[in-house]
Amino acid sequence: MKRWFGLISCTLIFTLILAGCGGKSADEASGSGSNGKEVVAWAWNINVPVLEKAAEEYQKENPDFKLKVVDMGREDVYSKLTTGLQAGGKGLPDIVLVEDDRFQGYVNSFPKAFLNLSEKGFDEHADKFPEFKKQLLSKDGEMYGFPFDAGPTGVFYRTDFFEQAGVDPATIETWDDYIAAGKKIKEKVGVDLLGLDLNNDDGLFRMTLTQQGTFYFDDKGELNLTSKESQQAMELNKKLKDAGVVRNTVGWDASISALAEGKVASSPSGAWLYGSIEQQAPDLKGKWGVFLLPSFEKGGNRASNLGGSNYVVTANSKKADEAYKFMEYFSTTDSVQEAAMEGGLFPSLNTVYDSELFTQPDEYFSNQTIWKTFADEMQDIKPVNFTGNYSVANDEAVKAVSEVTNGKDIKKSLEAAEKRLENRIK
Numbered sequence: 001m002k003r004w005f006g007l008i009s010c011t012l013i014f015t016l017i018l019a020g021c022g023g024k025s026a027d028e029a030s031g032s033g034s035n036g037k038e039v040v041a042w043a044w045n046i047n048v049p050v051l052e053k054a055a056e057e058y059q060k061e062n063p064d065f066k067l068k069v070v071d072m073g074r075e076d077v078y079s080k081l082t083t084g085l086q087a088g089g090k091g092l093p094d095i096v097l098v099e100d101d102r103f104q105g106y107v108n109s110f111p112k113a114f115l116n117l118s119e120k121g122f123d124e125h126a127d128k129f130p131e132f133k134k135q136l137l138s139k140d141g142e143m144y145g146f147p148f149d150a151g152p153t154g155v156f157y158r159t160d161f162f163e164q165a166g167v168d169p170a171t172i173e174t175w176d177d178y179i180a181a182g183k184k185i186k187e188k189v190g191v192d193l194l195g196l197d198l199n200n201d202d203g204l205f206r207m208t209l210t211q212q213g214t215f216y217f218d219d220k221g222e223l224n225l226t227s228k229e230s231q232q233a234m235e236l237n238k239k240l241k242d243a244g245v246v247r248n249t250v251g252w253d254a255s256i257s258a259l260a261e262g263k264v265a266s267s268p269s270g271a272w273l274y275g276s277i278e279q280q281a282p283d284l285k286g287k288w289g290v291f292l293l294p295s296f297e298k299g300g301n302r303a304s305n306l307g308g309s310n311y312v313v314t315a316n317s318k319k320a321d322e323a324y325k326f327m328e329y330f331s332t333t334d335s336v337q338e339a340a341m342e343g344g345l346f347p348s349l350n351t352v353y354d355s356e357l358f359t360q361p362d363e364y365f366s367n368q369t370i371w372k373t374f375a376d377e378m379q380d381i382k383p384v385n386f387t388g389n390y391s392v393a394n395d396e397a398v399k400a401v402s403e404v405t406n407g408k409d410i411k412k413s414l415e416a417a418e419k420r421l422e423n424r425i426k
Helices: 008-020 026-030 047-061 074-086 100-109 122-128 131-136 159-165 175-188 203-211 228-242 252-260 273-280 320-332 334-341 350-354 370-378 390-405 410-424
Strands: 039-043 067-071 095-099 146-158 194-196 246-248 266-270 288-291 305-313
Touching: 039 047, 039 074, 039 320, 047 067, 047 320, 047 334, 074 095, 074 100, 095 100, 095 320, 100 131, 100 305, 100 390, 122 320, 131 146, 131 305, 146 159, 146 273, 146 320, 146 370, 159 175, 159 288, 175 228, 194 228, 194 252, 194 266, 203 228, 203 266, 203 305, 203 390, 228 390, 228 410, 252 273, 266 273, 266 305, 288 370, 305 320, 320 334, 334 350, 350 370, 390 410
Parallel strands: 039 067, 039 095, 194 246
Antiparallel strands: 095 305, 146 266, 146 288, 146 305
């Protein structure tokens, strides 16, 4: 993941210039809304229209409520959020979108910067969300974030390629089964099993660590890159590469293009991949399906998570009550979460899983009830500990994946990665 601090110095300079020239206040320049009439939120991409639509519905029962959503790039949000937190909350909005992997870093580094939702009564909604989300958003037993979308995982696959190769996805129970299927598909159809950016990304490594109920760090926050789970996840990357069934897809665009152009037969990913495939390859309607991640051994866990986000209310917000009430509505209302699904976001709210959206067949995905597949998986996803050192740990894990897939010994590579990480976080 990218770092938090890339634009901090520029932001501080900009703030000083404004102050020196007698221009807008820092709050006004950031769109924080602390001096205005509106509740202000920072978000990006598809999250912006989802928030705006929810506010329109909320206003029907709360006509005095007004929401201003400031649409900015994800890294801009993190840069400005970090700068504001370091300045004691100055210039921050009332509501901020924060991804799963960043959340613990912020809450641990700035424990008094966000509204304690448990104190506001949000715990009454606790049974509406999966355990892995609740643990992620809690500190000392109290919640500080509103759960939003999640990334339950599965293998998206081309039904026509699998049929041509004589591979029945129902017979794929383990990762070894998946690799064997890939060899058959490569031989019979002439396409690779999957695309991976093995020199710049560790998505499969992270996914399969979470599948085993662990991460770069264990549940106590101790370094975990040399664990048996890490070695097993890394070995999978090597097995896939050595089997000759991986296409080198450098970057997101190349990954999606490989799927849309029929250069690969499958992709282990989060549920959010649904929207990208459908948008980029509308002509492949009826030629896609989904099955659960293979396990490392027969009968093993096949649930994992990749991606997801949440909302926080800043503790110094002068409209904390209004922000809390709106976000409570936003995060616990089925219709709001259904609207989010239209943009490809998978909701954490479990009350929505009984809606028609989750039970009806999807024509694009061969009339499968794929959303039910993902919803049923949510309760089996194991909580993991990102800690506040996720970003630097990710750097070292990516290096290790690259080393291993280029021939370096797994154990030695992971030991070296853990040593580098230990030195960086001392």
